[in-house]
Amino acid sequence: LSQQALDAHRIGTDHWMAKGYDGYQDSQRELVARVLINLTAHGEPGPLTGHLQTFAANGKALHQLLHDFAVLFTYDLQLRTLLPTIWPLALKTTLDAIDAGADLHGDGHWSDYALAALWPTPQLRAADPSPDDTLNRARSDWLAPDALDELAERWIALAxxxxxxxxxxxxxxxxxxxxxxxxxxxxxxxxxxxxxxxxxxxxxxxxxxxxxxxxxxxxxxxxxxxxxxxxxxxxxxxxxxxxxxxxxxxx
Structure with missing residues (x-):
């Protein structure tokens, strides 16, 4: 996806989710999330941080993006090795945006979902035939707690x-x-x-x-x-x- 396409996705998602629409299907959303992860892993974090900075005042959009990240990390072993690179950056970027004035708490009940989604947890796809096996595999090599130690205090204060x-x-x-x-x-x-x-x-x-x-x-x-x-x-x-x-x- 080009930078222009990612910008259009960011702006469009922010606009329509603020109006209550559900957005794209899971597979389409995961495609964008995968692109954002891979770009960041290859030294181009701008699209990812741009999405998070925009969505920091849009609880529904933020929750959905973070959920899509978590799903990909749960099911893709190769991507899961990038958790220490991606999630601390995502968490810090969002917390910084909130500290700078983004009003996540003003987005009704979606703010509660988004605040929870800021903390990385394995997430299942609805059609998974073996959810326990999937969760056990993901938990075995998930993000180590010390990777988030410096950010935990800030998240707990919001949560x-x-x-x-x-x-x-x-x-x-x-x-x-x-x-x-x-x-x-x-x-x-x-x-x-x-x-x-x-x-x-x-x-x-x-x-x-x-x-x-x-x-x-x-x-x-x-x-x-x-x-x-x-x-x-x-x-x-x-x-x-x-x-x-x-x-x-x-x-």
């Missing part, structure tokens, strides 16, 4: 009190070493919840699934177990039915 962001963190945690999940993942989860357990109860399937897996995978240390129970108890007190079930795990 605070957003249930979809908590679910994104939970999905990402399942790609990380168990030690990271216990030492860092739970702490980040508490910071995103920020005491608003009432806003998260029964709204975060991936969070409670991850918390279940943490207990079933290995025996956590005393401090991790205390933190885990604190989160579960607070969710249960807020009425989360799955957390109530998890309270009985030691019975």
């Amino acid at each position: 605070s009190e957003k249930p979809k962001a908590a679910d994104a963190l939970a999905q990402f945690a399942r790609t990380a070493p168990y030690s990271w999940q216990c030492a860092t993942g739970l702490t980040w989860l508490e910071r995103i919840i920020n005491g608003r357990y009432d806003a998260f109860a029964n709204r975060c399937w991936f969070v409670t699934h991850w918390l279940t897996e943490l207990r079933e995978t290995a025996a956590p240390g005393a401090s991790t177990l205390s933190q885990w129970r604190r989160i579960i108890d607070a969710l249960a007190a807020a009425g989360d039915s799955r957390a109530v079930d998890l309270q009985r795990i030691d019975e």
Whole structure:
């Protein structure tokens, strides 16, 4: 695709998605996403950063583009090796645009989807006949958490009190070493919840699934177990039915 075609795509997508249209079919969108990834990998990041800077105030367009990136990284092993090059740049570019005044939060409920999509998680295609196998392969060599350490604080500040962001963190945690999940993942989860357990109860399937897996995978240390129970108890007190079930795990 030429620079002119990519510019037209960027401008057109921003315009029509701001009006509520769905845009292109998945395969067409993934083609553009693949071009943006490959151009960046070959030293031409301008089209990718241009899309992200434009979409930073358009939650629907931003969510869709980041979702398409995640799908490609999930299914294409060769592209997945580019995650350390692409995703930190994408995250930083978008955060910088928001800091510079792009009003992502003003885009209604789509801003929640976009904020969650900023954090890299494996994503499935709807017609995948073996979703568990696909996810297991992607998780085995996904982006290492330390690649995002310098940007995490900025993302968490934006994602605070957003249930979809908590679910994104939970999905990402399942790609990380168990030690990271216990030492860092739970702490980040508490910071995103920020005491608003009432806003998260029964709204975060991936969070409670991850918390279940943490207990079933290995025996956590005393401090991790205390933190885990604190989160579960607070969710249960807020009425989360799955957390109530998890309270009985030691019975």
